[in-house]
Amino acid sequence: MAITIITERQLAADQQGLWKKALQAVQTKNYKYAVTILKTLVKRVPGFLEGRKLLRACEVKSTPEAGRKASLFGGLRVTTSRKDPESVLVNVEDDLERDPYSVSANEALFAAANDLGLPEIAAFALETICQGMPNAKKHLHLLANHYIKNEQFSEAAETYRRVLKADPTDPIAMRGEKDCSARATMKQGNWEGKGDFRTKMKNANATADLESGDKMGLTRAELEARLAQLSEQYAADSANLPVVKDIASVYEQMEDYANAYSFYAYAYQLGGSADVALNDKAMAMHEKAMQAEIEYYEQVLAADPSNEEAAATLAQRKAEIAQAVVADARARVEANPTDAQLQFKLGQALFDAGEFTEAIPALQRARTNPNIRIKSMLMLGKCYHAKKMVDMAIRQLLDADKELLTMDDTKKEVLYMIGVLYDEAGNKEKSIETLKAIYEVDYGYKDVATRVESAYS
Template identity: 40%
Template sequence: MTVTEAELDPKYQTLWKKALISAERKNWEYVVDQVLPIVTANVGFLDGRKLLRTAEGESVGNGKKFSFGLGGLKPSSKKEPVEAIADLEENTFRKDPFSLTANEQLFDLAMKIQYPDLASFALETIRMGHPENTKNMHKLAKHYLAINQPEKAADTYNAILKVNPRDIEAKQGEKDAAAMSSMNRGGWNSGNFNDAKKDATEAAELEMLSRQGMTQDQMEQFLAKTIEQYNADQTNILIVKRMSDLYERLGHLETALTFYDYALSLNPGDVALQRKVEDLRNKVQDLQIAEFEREIEANPDAPDIDDKRAQVAEIRRQRGMAVINEAKARVDRNPTDKNLRYELGQAYFEAGMYTEALPELQQAKSNPKMRIKAILLLGRCFERKNMNDLARTSFMEASKELLVMDATKKEVLYELANVSEKMGDRAGSLEALKEIYNADYGYRDVAKRVESSYS
């Protein structure tokens, strides 16, 4: 049911091209005016609807007021679903793109016309505007499972666990989604399902022995048995994971990481396994860095000292790129999720890739819940690029929007003071510092800097 640009009527193709130009120029009001007639006439033009919602989000993020979920018109029962969808676009989403009520109505209408991708979009829009609404995310995850998109379901359950790590249903849902993904990829039948049951029994035995305090000899015996099974069937993911686990328990972390990586290649959709690989890789790299740093400190004049420093820098670079690649993959799976855009921008920032971070953080600004964090990090990117005037503008923008002197506002004002000082604006710097001084005498070095200005 999805309509592509090439399938649009020529007049709408022309309008779409104009909208893309307006989007490049960030003329969001024009984008809304240009895309709205396209999507109301073409319910299946999902790319257009995504751009429209982005433009609406940018518009409401620039000072326009909108409700968090109380908006939305009740579609008339006399109207056909497609007509009701057009009504929502024209009368509600333009003012309140993240409305809970309206997006839930859009979900229901999309399912009525058997358009699950549009239904997904409706719930993803709620998720973008209300990233802590776990009820919506549960609905979204179940929807993804129902339409056989377990990878996206697993990502959604993972997002729930970030908000509420104790959510038992999300923990089980993530496992079920990963299992469903594995079955989809592996084409399971009754025969290998029985093999999997046997493997599961052995995994349970391993877990029981572990809880009882398995000795190193027992682990090594169990590992030897598992290696034999692996040699007989190297594509059995349960055997590979069990072998990885045993190597990790025995302290052979690099070998464990190698096999966890291989397990992930057998089932790339296993979100829990992805996290395990990331965590273990970080642990291995931490040990490598610590070892190199001990050697550097113990013998700073060693002939290979520069090589060791270079290796430490390379490990850190690789870690940063791994974080970036994972963040990019999450954005690719959910391109409308502004939280994920922020995480990608943050990953770029921490890797020193400030230019790459800018567009991600600019998109993240349209989510009201992420707006201040995104603006603050944008300012830091500008400052790192020595674009101090733009940095100051960002910090001032964030400061104006923060009405309460909380930890975030102090952080923003402190950054504003520092960049103002870099620009030679001592008066502006002191003004920002004094705001903090009046609220929190002990904040960083604020008292010293303010009081020294009077001497």
């Protein structure tokens, strides 16, 4: 008969009697007697999690040396092989009675509970290790991954916060805490409905073929199985670069871009920041993750324009994306300050973030490269316009227009902006004359026809 989690109310009559005796022993602080009763009860009913938790608490109370044995002697020998998880679930309590914080015993309990499909007991085993060793990053990360796997995002976020207390610079925990907090909020607000976040996005046509497999032909179930294997390796050695890269790749294939970003970024750091391709990959995942979230909230707002929470979150995410792109572009320029292409990307990122003054010098430096000169001049014109320096914007764009010999899309954009700026400056005649050049070759370009024809009415 399969072991399942049961509550106090589901205990049989004789088991209820043992439970009451244990509670009475706890009330009188007779913890050793309580341990004896509770261990008997838990062995009879391995799925009685409440009893197992009380047993562990009593063991800690009655074992002053709890935790020291494992740290001094490398843990106790688990009395039963993992090949028989049901026996482990029962007999591991003999080891835990001697040392409730035993790492090896609790790891055995975690593995057995997972094998039996008892995530609550598995989480309790890891929580016990972390209680005995609050700064055990390895087990905290394993616990966070376990919570994420079981869609307990609030618990995962809190676990990542515990990691950050031990190591405020941990990149996985920093990103994981934000991601899990966001997913917990969405779940509490019922954004996820009856399914997970990706299911909701799929229903909203924001993702495609998420459940059908990845580019390498693996199904989602196979990817999750692969991720579970890699997570165990990562828990054993979080600095294993090949494992970290493999985890990042699996998350990418699962279209979980937030976690893919976290692990690609961590892999880049582990490699001594030498592999530029890893950094590029991390940034690409970061942008995809944020863009997916933006698209999701845009769909939420389209369905419910009065949703103030979604509107606020959308605005916040857009601002975060702009700042993230700026930070990445700035870092690239600092690494290679003579690259005009990078200067242009920085200027464009700063413009998109509303930092017009800072964008100007970057775009001026980019203007020296013939291949991006016109684009840089156009962006400079936009910066001057944003700063209400209309005359300088017009002059910059007129210089750009002189260098454009054919009426392509770029020249049309430059001329259109010049025409609009002349109109804003109160020079209606020059505005219409400029826009006529576009009207003569492309009647349907933006609102050129309306602007030009209105001058004749």
